[in-house]
Amino acid sequence: MNYVIAGYSIVLGLLFLYAVQLIWRRRRLNRLVALALSEADAADAAANQRAEDGP
Amino acid sequence: MIRQSAKAMWTTRIIGIAALVSVAFTVWLALWVTPPDVVQGNLVRLVYLHPAVAWVALYLAFGLAAVASLLYLWPRTRSLFWDRLAAAAVEVGVVFNVCTLISGSIWGRPTWGVYWTWDARLTSTALLLILFLGYMALRRVPADPEVRAKRCAFAALFAAVDVPIVHFSVLWWKTLHQGATVLNPDLSPQIHGSMAWTLLLGFVALTLVFFWMLLVRYRIGSLQDQLGTGELDTAIRQRQAEGVVSHPVSSETPRTPVSVASSVVHAPVEPVATGAGKASVAAPIREVLR
Numbered sequence: 507m508n509y510v511i512a513g514y515s516i517v518l519g520l521l522f523l524y525a526v527q528l529i530w531r532r533r534r535l536n537r538l539v540a541l542a543l544s545e546a547d548a549a550d551a552a553a554n555q556r557a558e559d560g561p
Numbered sequence: 562m563i564r565q566s567a568k569a570m571w572t573t574r575i576i577g578i579a580a581l582v583s584v585a586f587t588v589w590l591a592l593w594v595t596p597p598d599v600v601q602g603n604l605v606r607l608v609y610l611h612p613a614v615a616w617v618a619l620y621l622a623f624g625l626a627a628v629a630s631l632l633y634l635w636p637r638t639r640s641l642f643w644d645r646l647a648a649a650a651v652e653v654g655v656v657f658n659v660c661t662l663i664s665g666s667i668w669g670r671p672t673w674g675v676y677w678t679w680d681a682r683l684t685s686t687a688l689l690l691i692l693f694l695g696y697m698a699l700r701r702v703p704a705d706p707e708v709r710a711k712r713c714a715f716a717a718l719f720a721a722v723d724v725p726i727v728h729f730s731v732l733w734w735k736t737l738h739q740g741a742t743v744l745n746p747d748l749s750p751q752i753h754g755s756m757a758w759t760l761l762l763g764f765v766a767l768t769l770v771f772f773w774m775l776l777v778r779y780r781i782g783s784l785q786d787q788l789g790t791g792e793l794d795t796a797i798r799q800r801q802a803e804g805v806v807s808h809p810v811s812s813e814t815p816r817t818p819v820s821v822a823s824s825v826v827h828a829p830v831e832p833v834a835t836g837a838g839k840a841s842v843a844a845p846i847r848e849v850l851r
Contacts (some may be wrong), residue, residue, distance in 0.1 A: 510606045513667040514588065517610055517660045521770060524656045528777045535784035542788070 569776070577773045583766035590759040598756075604671060605756070613763040614657050615686075619724050622654025623722045625775075627721035630714035644710035645786065647717055648700060649778035650684065651693050653771060658690045673737060681730040682738035689727060692720035706786070849851040 563628040591609040598605035624648045633643035666681065677683065696716045700709065731740045751762055 507603045509667050509671050510603055513607045513664050514592070514610060517614060517664050517731060518584070518588070518669070520656065520660055520663070525777075527775065528774060528781065529606075531781050532777055532784070535788065539784055539787055544700070 567662055569780075572599040573773065573776045573780075576769055576776065580689050580766065580769035580773050582760065583769055587759065587763045587766045589737045590755070590762065590781060595755050595759050601672070604668060605670040607664060609756075609763045611661065611668055612760070613767040614660040616764055617767050618654050618657035618661050619686075619727055620767065621688070621771050622657060622775075623689070623721055623724050626650040626654060626693075626696075627724070628719045630717040630721075633714045634718075641706060641710060641786070644706075644713065646775075647714065648782055649775050651717065652694050652778055653774045655690065655693050655697065656774075657767075657771065658686070660707055662686060662690065678737060680736065680737045681734040682727065682736050683728050685723060685727040689720065689723045692723060693717075696720055 587609065591606050595606070595609075597603050601608075622832050629643040629647035629650065632638045633640070633647065662683075665686075669678070670676045696713060700713055702709070704712070730736060731738055
């Protein structure tokens with residue numbers, strides 16, 4: 507039975523770790539894309555403000 | 562495609578929950594409910610796991626990678642969507658292939674007396690792992706996305722030739738590995754009762770796990786491409802057209818994780834359809850993955 511428990515623990519453990527790593531990677535990339543867009547918005551807002559303030 | 566569509570998000574969640582429940586149910590049946598085998602004793606419990614992970618790796622993951630690669634190479638269906646799908650399937654397949662070799666070795670030690678032997682089935686499965694690791698290494702070689710996709714598609718098709726060799730190795734050569742229990746030439750399963758149902762549930766559970774991992778891994782590939790190519794610019798321009806942003810985007814817009822520090826802001830972003838290409842056949846699948 508030890509071999510059975512070892513087999514299930516290793517295989518399911520490996521799949522679990524891979525799943526956690528996938529979630530972590532997706533979350534990180536989602537944040538990176540959102541941040542890139544928000545920074546573009548901020549730069550645009552600053553440009554608008556400068557245009558309104560005039561020379 | 563910056564923000565995942567609600568449909569794709571819910572599909573991923575539902576498949577994930579179904580996978581988790583079915584895996585738990587399979588483990589319960591396999592370890593506590595089903596009886597020991599007359600010949601193998603308790604070791605038969607590993608049989609509910611090992612063929613299921615092998616099924617996912619060989620037939621689902623690498624089969625899907627081969628089909629997606631073929632569709633990428635076919636001029637009428639050429640789209641980077643198929644390349645991303647193949648890359649996702651290969652990465653998940655490699656993890657399942659490793660699980661196949663580990664669970665097989667653990668079963669082999671008390672049954673055959675050794676963890677590893679240069680048997681035709683074992684060797685061809687290990688070769689399959691090496692070939693697809695080569696595919697993953699090839700993807701990391703810097704190149705134009707189209708060039709990379711084309712060379713990877715050829716590599717996947719080359720590696721997939723080993724899949725039928727693995728399947729038929731127990732018939733073509735005299736091997737230590739037992740023949741197919743379910744998918745044998747007569748298509749008459751050699752397993753019955755609660756053992757058969759547990760085996761079947763194991764296949765369903767790990768298939769669900771595979772599809773959940775595939776969806777998440779595809780999304781990762783899609784986001785990586787957006788950060789690495791001009792798709793982010795396309796998304797921003799679409800927002801400009803909608804009046805959210807009024808000026809052209811600065812050329813200093815960050816493209817890589819290097820410029821991203823701590824202040825992460827979740828800006829509301831409208832979904833953008835990108836990479837439609839010529840592959841109308843991919844549209845329904847893309848809709849789920851998006």
